[in-house]
Amino acid sequence: MRIQVLGCAGAEMPNHNMPGFLIDRTVLLDAGTIGLALDFQDQRAIEDIFISHAHLDHIKAIPFFADNLVTRNADHTVSVHSTEEVIGILKQNLFNGLIWPDFSLIPGPENPTIRFAPMLTEKTVQLSRHRVTAYHVHHTTPAVGFLVENDKGKRIIYTGDTGPTDTIWKACDEHVLDAVIVEVSFPNRMTDLAVKTGHLTPDLLAREVLKMRNLPLRFFISHSKPSHMEEIYEELAQISREYIEVLQDGQVIFL
Numbered sequence: 001m002r003i004q005v006l007g008c009a010g011a012e013m014p015n016h017n018m019p020g021f022l023i024d025r026t027v028l029l030d031a032g033t034i035g036l037a038l039d040f041q042d043q044r045a046i047e048d049i050f051i052s053h054a055h056l057d058h059i060k061a062i063p064f065f066a067d068n069l070v071t072r073n074a075d076h077t078v079s080v081h082s083t084e085e086v087i088g089i090l091k092q093n094l095f096n097g098l099i100w101p102d103f104s105l106i107p108g109p110e111n112p113t114i115r116f117a118p119m120l121t122e123k124t125v126q127l128s129r130h131r132v133t134a135y136h137v138h139h140t141t142p143a144v145g146f147l148v149e150n151d152k153g154k155r156i157i158y159t160g161d162t163g164p165t166d167t168i169w170k171a172c173d174e175h176v177l178d179a180v181i182v183e184v185s186f187p188n189r190m191t192d193l194a195v196k197t198g199h200l201t202p203d204l205l206a207r208e209v210l211k212m213r214n215l216p217l218r219f220f221i222s223h224s225k226p227s228h229m230e231e232i233y234e235e236l237a238q239i240s241r242e243y244i245e246v247l248q249d250g251q252v253i254f255l
């Protein structure tokens with residue numbers, strides 16, 4: 001499995017892009033960053049986008065990506081997957097003809113740029129080379145994380161944004177996962193704010209790890225606030241300097 005980190009930050013700053021994780025060049029987990037990181041040929045290769053939740057930092061690249069596809073006559077339909085609730089929020093509040101055009105009707109309803117694909121939680125979506133399952137997580141807006149498996153048998157979990165949570169860790173029950181990408185947004189001293197806003201700190205993460213029946217082979221951190229990164233990383237290192245890996249924008253990981 002090839003994981004390309006288009007962005008992994010919890011805020012937008014120079015050299016820190018919003019979350020976007022490209023799996024095997026065709027499946028994108030969250031869409032905070034696309035066009036800032038990929039040339040058009042690589043954008044055109046994206047077939048499926050899975051959205052964890054409708055917060056702007058996880059969706060904001062989709063409008064400009066759709067615009068690129070149409071203006072370049074790409075003749076390409078991208079499926080945007082998430083729960084019915086999240087897709088409803090996107091349709092009502094973003095692709096509503098006011099904030100941005102409804103790209104599920106452009107260029108025409110028979111050959112749209114975006115196909116919205118509602119999914120049920122804990123029901124696997126089968127793609128040509130991947131299987132994706134959504135699990136509820138705990139955030140301030142309806143949110144899921146994803147288990148992604150490819151045709152080589154590699155399996156990862158991406159949590160999206162979440163505070164302390166439970167059901168997604170069921171995906172660790174049967175298999176040893178190849179990797180987990182989990183959010184840690186705030187340092188320990190901001191635990192109250194983290195819990196209130198549905199995010200994790202290093203100490204809260206340590207408690208999540210205890211819920212995993214099998215530990216994943218690799219453990220990646222995303223969504224840290226750039227202004228608090230050094231403090232967060234120091235606190236993560238106190239948990240495990242060897243095991244926990246902090247992601248960087250532009251990084252490509254092979255599992």
Ligand SMILES: [Zn+2]
Nearest residue numbers: 053055139161
């Ligand atoms: Zn969020």
Ligand SMILES: [Zn+2]
Nearest residue numbers: 055057058161
């Ligand atoms: Zn976020």
